[in-house]
Amino acid sequence: MSRSPLALAALATVAIPGLDAYDVRRPATTGSDFDVAVVVDSVRRRWVVRAPQHAGAGAALEAEVALLEALAPHVDEGRLPFVVPRPVGFAHLPEGGRACVHREVVGRPLRLETLRSGPGLAASVGRAVAAVHELPTAVVEDAGLPVYDAAGYRDRRQAEVDDAARTGLVPPTLLRRWEEMLEDVALWRFRPTVVHGDLTSARVLVADGAVAGILDWGGAMVADPADDLSALLVAAPEDAVDAILESYLLRRTELTDPHLADRAMLAGELALARWLLHGVRSGRRDVVDDAVEMLRDLDEHTRVDDEATAAL
Template identity: 65%
Template sequence: MPRSPLTLAALSTAAVPGLDARSVRSEEVPGDYDVAVVTAADGTEWEVRAPRSTMAGAALEAETELLEALHLYHEAGVLPFAVPRTAGSAPLPEGGRAVVHKHLSGTALDIESLTPGPGLAADIGRTLAAVHELPVSVVESCGLPSYTAEEYRERRLVELDEAAATGRVPTALLRRWEAALEDVALWRFRPVVVHGDLAADQVLVTGSRVAAVTGWSDARVADPADDLAWLLVAAPPEAVDSIMEAYQLRRTELQDPRLVDRALLVGELALARWLLHGVRHHLDDVVEDAVAMLTDLDEATREDDTA
């Protein structure tokens, strides 16, 4: 049973000495967690997160360790944005712990409003490049996943096979995706530290700068295209060039001529993963949504091929 906001507020006061909670609101975040934002008497907002399962608890421990390392890189000026930093924790009756950190300031990225030039679009490119330039040991030392390029391509193939088995993916899309996944040249990349689950509400901005990045529970050593895919798909086309130019300038040894092609493919494959999510959890509305988007993509790619 999900924990109530009041229960989470009590956990926050136990975790952070002197925290005088005055109000609390629940917060929706990805993952198997109960989350709330607590406002203290001095107006400071604190975020408390408690895992709902043993697996989520283990992931939270690894993420907490990673965030401490990322904070040090931020303090050293290597990362140009803030990350959550644990201020305290409280044990849970069933085992594990709830963690608390200050609620980071900034507004969620409005990706559709991005414009070309040296402003926010370019800063997003630099932000992702800074993450991808981190030493892979930052992630590996926390026990988070690490993949070679070939292992990651094989993971994508397994996902595609599962999606094909549902019978819901258009045949032409499957053929095109299979050809891309069999194109070994497309998958020659150097694995890097990736956030792994970037979305607009995890990129907090202030003016024309990225102020903070949250939601690091899916961080891993993998394909840099994973972090770029959502931007290339969702950002206005005229802003994409600014994102990629700033990204490439910030990377020191980027030798990945097929990066953009792979990122666009990863963006398409996200629809297959959305379909699988709906099928695995028996969510009919999610399955219908995924099938509709797959149909639209199939029609769009057919039109591109005949243009």
């Protein structure tokens, strides 16, 4: 079911006794699994209310709440150099499950194209990601979120490639590239860490030239740290990529992973395969066409790069 902003504001007043809702609005972006609204109270404090649209989303929200509660001490004690949402109230839903309310995290979404080299925002991004990967894996395990070892995570990636291959829509040279990387055993020798799991620029909030907050922790797991770097390394300017990686590596205490960047780039490429599979499974022709076009562009780009490398 889909709830109106007014219905969500009513849930917020139930979740937070004494909250006097003055205004309510939809955020700029919302996911497909939750109804979300920003409620402004009578003293201009801003609250975010999230209500799951189905039982699966409700279970995911409960796991995310457990994780956020475990992350709070790491924020308070400075191990995480940014803030995370802090659930402060809940409202039971008629169909089961709960809506969750937290204070809005201050900041604007990260714009990767504006990053530059040096000790500024790019370095802050690297430190923030590294801090996530330094967290004890127990925070994820205790929340009931997925935990993978390196071999199991490689198998997961292989299954994605196999499913994408069965569509017949992935360029053969691109499939061979992915298969070769998946068969390279050395590439997949890594120590699994806590990962955010969906660390796009929209989830990273910036204020005063530094990372101020990270949102949407429902996809967190213990898995490949390269995943959290993939979207950043693919979209950021080249000189900013170096700054992100340098500050990331300086912040990590146990890192012997020479293939981290290679797996991060592969993860970025496989995101297109997942987009294709989403379009196929949901029957959305527009998504399929978009994915096919991006896969063709990627295939052409990688073939040009491979030819240039072979010529050296």
